[in-house]
Amino acid sequence: MDTTLAVRARGITKCFGDVVALDGVDLDVAQGQIHGLVGPNGAGKTTWLGLLLGLAVADDGDLEILGTPIGRALAAPDGVAGFVDGPGLYPSLTARQNLAALSSRDDRTAGIDDALAEVGLTDVADDRVRGFSLGMRQRLGIAAALLAKPRLLVLDEPSNGLDPAGKKHVHGVLNRLAADGTAVVLSSHRMDDLEALCSEVTILATGRVVFSGPLSKLSTENRELEYRLRTSDPEAARKLVLDTPGAHVVDGSERQGAEVLVVRAQVPAVDELVVRLVHAGIAVRELAPVVSPLEAAFLALTEQQEINR
Incomplete structure (x- = not known):
């Protein structure tokens, strides 16, 4: 006990x-x-x-x-x-x-x-x-x-x-x-x-x-998440996203405004992207999940359970 x-x-x-x-x-x-x-x-x-x-x-x-x-x-x-x-x-x-x-x-x-x-x-x-x-x-x-x-x-x-x-x-x-x-x-x-x-x-x-x-395991164990990315140079940031393995810009993200990109990636790719942005002298003004890791995991795991019933 x-x-x-x-x-x-x-x-x-x-x-x-x-x-x-x-x-x-x-x-x-x-x-x-x-x-x-x-x-x-x-x-x-x-x-x-x-x-x-x-x-x-x-x-x-x-x-x-x-x-x-x-x-x-x-x-x-x-x-x-x-x-x-x-x-x-x-x-x-x-x-x-x-x-x-x-x-x-x-x-x-x-x-x-x-x-x-x-x-x-x-x-x-x-x-x-x-x-x-x-x-x-x-x-x-x-x-x-x-x-x-x-x-x-x-x-x-x-x-x-x-x-x-x-x-x-x-x-x-x-x-x-x-x-x-x-x-x-x-x-x-x-x-x-x-x-x-x-x-x-x-x-x-x-x-x-x-x-x-732990909540921290959800972001690493869960599949890709979408992140809002706001920087000082959106066009240069877009190019860096495309050059980062495992990360890509979600189609239609430009509709949220010229300064905002929606990036889909797993956590290691997001980490790599941030490093590249800093090295390029691009200021990161916002980087946040569009849907929280908990909500994304909740949706993915419960939907999978329903499929497997």
């Missing part, structure tokens, strides 16, 4: 009638890690989060959470908190009253105030939840989870409905928790959030893991 792992899963299978929701899933989540769960609708993400929260049990396989082997009872070990399909809240109660209903007596003063402050809801602590926006409800759900002082926090689409200020608060909370040793597993369709927060991701398709590992 590895005590540095918050989650250790081997061969996890879960079926609902004839539907195989999870098919032999292996997954490790380290303590202090923010781990993203990505996949199309029906990939098994919600089922997996439910297993971690003790809302369902696996039909087969071995699952350890916070060092505790999980059996066939519908229960999560102490130290696990979070929500699936949105937090369960009482609309007629205020934010503070909702947290009081979920907390122990010892937490009902400082703990509640601290949790509300952590997610930026102090100013609306005494407002009824029925008037809250989706983003405010998400933040209150996270505050409720924080009351348990979790060592594993499980969140389903935590950025739903968040405005920029709310997202900043939530990102700060999750990063602070991870820095203090809490493991965070979150599911999201927001690739920008996952790339900003997660050190590792797992991509699910049709109940199977098609990728699991």
Whole structure:
């Protein structure tokens, strides 16, 4: 048993009638890690989060959470908190009253105030939840989870409905928790959030893991990506792209403006191109993926899985 792992899963299978929701899933989540769960609708993400929260049990396989082997009872070990399909809240109660209903007596003063402050809801602590926006409800759900002082926090689409200020608060909370040793597993369709927060991701398709590992591996293991390239001399840059093995200009890139090229290449070819541009005295003003490595890998891997079904 590895005590540095918050989650250790081997061969996890879960079926609902004839539907195989999870098919032999292996997954490790380290303590202090923010781990993203990505996949199309029906990939098994919600089922997996439910297993971690003790809302369902696996039909087969071995699952350890916070060092505790999980059996066939519908229960999560102490130290696990979070929500699936949105937090369960009482609309007629205020934010503070909702947290009081979920907390122990010892937490009902400082703990509640601290949790509300952590997610930026102090100013609306005494407002009824029925008037809250989706983003405010998400933040209150996270505050409720924080009351348990979790060592594993499980969140389903935590950025739903968040405005920029709310997202900043939530990102700060999750990063602070991870820095203090809490493991965070979150599911999201927001690739920008996952790339900003997660050190590792797992991509699910049709109940199977098609990728699991550091985000940095996606750019090297994935096939070619398209990059926006803006330089001080677009015509000279175009010639250098054509002279760089493994790189080429995408047809029609000129429609994005005279100064922008769209270059398709793998990472080694992009590195070589940058070196050539610098040696030629051409300033690189912008070099960024048109589609992020995570999104590109997600699309490629899940599409391939569908083809192989």
